[in-house]
Amino acid sequence: MIIVMRPDATPDQVEHVKMLVREQGLKDHPIVGTDLTVVAVIGDDRRKDKGVFEQAPGVDRVVPILAPYKMAARETRPTKTQVRIGSNCVFGGVQIPVVAGPCSVESEAKLLEVSRMIKAAGASAIRGGAFKPRTNPYSFQGLGEEGLKYLAEAREETGLPIITEVLNIADVELVAKYADCLQIGTRNSQNFKLLEACGRQPKPVLLKRGMAMTIDEFLQAAEYILAEGNPNVILCERGIRTFEDHTRNTLSLSAIPELHHRTHLPVVSDPSHGTGHARLVADMSRASIAAGADGLLLEVHQDPQHAMTDGAQSITPAALAELMPSLARVAEAVDRRCDALVGAGV
């Protein structure tokens, strides 16, 4: 880190700062400029609270230099991590898997029906919520374990792996028993105890970006999982909260190349939550792939006008079937592939 002194800081104040740095077991390196002095701190200060130096008299501010994550950093692992869910669905390779499914698992029959349609359309995995975090306490909260069982049946029938959200540490084991990949939602993206619990179980984890998270914070959240021993983390851009009101969130696609620049982990995009409106999903799916996404998460419902949750942003299986060839064309234009996996799960 760099400690920036005020223009009017006294030599004693600089000395005091240097002493504070040494107290922390780090090396100080002061630089006297024309307008002011800065004290560069040498050593691994990732574990130090940068804030404490701000309180020292004469300090203007503290600028972190080292990235606050290590295992997630590209420098640690120069080749891209490939995360496999189920037997055939790999994130981070040439192929771009499309994960599709209803926001919530609503019933056995409806899930099996939509899963068959999704497979026919060419998706590589099924998503569906058994436990739902709802902003409103009076909204439908999901079917719980029953929903997980239906998801397992859908996998049985289609051969596609399943991704589903875990809300709660107590449910991690249960969800991990059924799911091929655990999802941590945007509202839990800094629920650090849950991140750790997911880091201690064997299934891959799809981590959604928090709606007010910077890239650094996102990678620190991933680091919680990695640090517990689970290397299989998929990052998901799903929109951030901004002043824009024409969408539910602002899908920040530049996060995709920026994450590729900083981390070896695969990055997927969720244009359904990222926009909140079905009418924007096709264009933003194509844009996500063009921006370098390693996968897509799409909400698909056979009857969005009667969906129990997130109807506004769900597309129909027919719309998905129409979208897939177009995604394949864009993928090809960026030297990737996005087509139905031959013999998936057979």
Next chain:
Amino acid sequence: MIIVMRPDATPDQVEHVKMLVREQGLKDHPIVGTDLTVVAVIGDDRRKDKGVFEQAPGVDRVVPILAPYKMAARETRPTKTQVRIGSNCVFGGVQIPVVAGPCSVESEAKLLEVSRMIKAAGASAIRGGAFKPRTNPYSFQGLGEEGLKYLAEAREETGLPIITEVLNIADVELVAKYADCLQIGTRNSQNFKLLEACGRQPKPVLLKRGMAMTIDEFLQAAEYILAEGNPNVILCERGIRTFEDHTRNTLSLSAIPELHHRTHLPVVSDPSHGTGHARLVADMSRASIAAGADGLLLEVHQDPQHAMTDGAQSITPAALAELMPSLARVAEAVDRRCDALVGAGV
């Protein structure tokens, strides 16, 4: 809600929307305007997914009209709720309690020392984290139950009630055993299962606003606690995430009068997290009281240059002692009081 049709919607599309409304057990009321038609929906649609109507052909958008919370609403309870923690500390009355303490409980000796200083300065309650949610996995994570015991000792010694954060459903019972008030932090403000668990235990709950939460979402989060039977919820404005970079967050003080306008629950302010810099805490504490805050949360550390967490935003006990009379003056200017409780804890 109001369903706004596109200017070019056909009569059949309007009919279809009316049918969808009726299917949900609600009453439709179409209004034909000069440029377009809207369908007003009559009945309690709080439990309905507004999104589904957006998918109907010819619909432009859906505008919610009813507030999505009920028990938290001012209409439900015209008088202001007063929440008492411990025996003498009441939020929502004329008196404005100041809750002060270190970000983390670091050791028994340090906590007892700072607690005595805080009491001497005139604070009404002690705050301190035993379980810490840290953005960075390599940072200090708190002392756990040991920290809770030290907090109980501090209460014993000073007579001041204690507020501490609960991160995890599994810890709710434990924290409730020691604390006079449970705090739910900003990163857990939409951890709905945790909100429910806190709603099912008897201690008051201080709920921090999420850093990307609207007022409606904040009151819906409170509703999760209220709906489980716990009426003692204190709301806390603690800064939202914006483009501003001179502060860690943007303390949005207009949330205080707006919340008073919409809810009967008491509202406190946290200028420490809300700004992230000790140099801004005094001014923003005074501003919070002038804006109508029912209490303040202040991070106080006897040696911020050596604090284990949040050093940058902690003020010293001496600064607190200097601040208190000035808070009392501002409180008096708005017909409130903010002074040391006579005989507190005796």
Next chain:
Amino acid sequence: MIIVMRPDATPDQVEHVKMLVREQGLKDHPIVGTDLTVVAVIGDDRRKDKGVFEQAPGVDRVVPILAPYKMAARETRPTKTQVRIGSNCVFGGVQIPVVAGPCSVESEAKLLEVSRMIKAAGASAIRGGAFKPRTNPYSFQGLGEEGLKYLAEAREETGLPIITEVLNIADVELVAKYADCLQIGTRNSQNFKLLEACGRQPKPVLLKRGMAMTIDEFLQAAEYILAEGNPNVILCERGIRTFEDHTRNTLSLSAIPELHHRTHLPVVSDPSHGTGHARLVADMSRASIAAGADGLLLEVHQDPQHAMTDGAQSITPAALAELMPSLARVAEAVDRRCDALVGAGV
């Protein structure tokens, strides 16, 4: 608009609101719901200040229903507007023009050199600033009319049309004399007098989105130009200001399909300003085309390490030459074209 009354509003208060509506020459239509009453307002209320109703006793809030723009609205003109600059460069058709050039015109020699390189790489138009709005008063402010002359020379030599920014009403005539298209920058996007002045001259106008502008406000700004009689407006998404700090702005690509949904005007993307970092430009250019952009604005400098302005986000002519075939591939994948215009300007 819809005027939402408070749940406790009295019948007299509703009557008063109805009277206020009629006073404005509009028709009132009250709807009594189960929880509260709303008053729908019938008639063209675009010219009315919605705010005034909020002051009436018993009113909770006012919800606008009609879009606040008319000439820019898709309903007014169902086919997409095509805007031609120079003789061969058309925005809004199948072809996606790439506009490239330096942030500032720095000298005659450098501009001519880079223009030749840009043409060779396959761009369809040249951009370059003669008048520069600089956040910092001590930064380079542009060459003024001299810069315009160099741009005209570059057009002469390459046959490519030129786009350049106008900062000031007094310069509109001068800039219009030299340029094929006037650009209004993000900082002037609500400089309404300048918008009007550009609406009263004959050259097309490229209007950048303000960094804190909603879609509605953007289209209202365009309406200022259209309303003065100039139908040739190109909209440009160039990034909005959010909490993100890994980019200079957040390029909000969902604005592109949303604008296509609401307006007939062509929409282009500026990934250079939208990200602020050259390393993100190629991916975000491809993503912009995949999202439906009708053109691209790219900052290109032959020696970004010595550029006088915006060095961080400029790509080299070699990078542009490498990017162009890849843009053509993505364009083709979405049934568009993005290749060098055959015989452009010859």
Next chain:
Amino acid sequence: MIIVMRPDATPDQVEHVKMLVREQGLKDHPIVGTDLTVVAVIGDDRRKDKGVFEQAPGVDRVVPILAPYKMAARETRPTKTQVRIGSNCVFGGVQIPVVAGPCSVESEAKLLEVSRMIKAAGASAIRGGAFKPRTNPYSFQGLGEEGLKYLAEAREETGLPIITEVLNIADVELVAKYADCLQIGTRNSQNFKLLEACGRQPKPVLLKRGMAMTIDEFLQAAEYILAEGNPNVILCERGIRTFEDHTRNTLSLSAIPELHHRTHLPVVSDPSHGTGHARLVADMSRASIAAGADGLLLEVHQDPQHAMTDGAQSITPAALAELMPSLARVAEAVDRRCDALVGAGV
């Protein structure tokens, strides 16, 4: 500035960066850390484009250290600047002037009437718009010079100085002829040519913060005016654009103490635009004073239900008269004064 190299940067890349620094006439000072190397730049780099270094191979990012403004900085002028408008109204002293008036000048009679009421309530200056920047081209745009004349009459009659907005360079001379203080609105806060023009005329300037402006950008905008020779600049916090939807903007009161920390210029607050709702104005006015504001701007209209602009946020003269004693009490609690000026304008 500090140039941060990537962890994998080669020694040659570091050498190249050092050379680039020296080329700019600055001194390089490399520091080799445990994880990476940084190159500190010594000398006044305020006029340099930090961006260019980002393009050099091996560079991760560039961190500015010097504040990008000089004349506005506290270090340049340790005592607070006092700006006087008219004869008795001073911003930056113990007294806190309240500037009140209608959003727009609507007619001679209405302006004179409200001005008398405002004076009677205890305001120190009159505000009112003759030229109005309206988001919507179909809204009322102001009376122009006629409005200025009415403002001059209002000054004549009440003895209170007048503040009014200038939108356009061509109008600067005209507005300066009538007004005691020129206002630059939020939409023009980075209209640098207009800032310069206001810097070259003799009347004080009230500069509103842009709705997406950082503190650094705000002070750079002020620097434009100062650099032209006009030292009398008043800064105005008026709300920033965030995701919050319960207010028109988010009034960021921490900007007030932060600006006092960084600049010697007086800082006022505009709770009317900062909230957009009359119901929040009183609380936020009190909070502004408690936060250290040097003045208030309040929209006052004798009949907000019939105001031509900004009705929702205007308070009545009666509400102002009721508010003033309460502001005086809060001012006193922070050792300031906010009362009617004795003998104002006599």
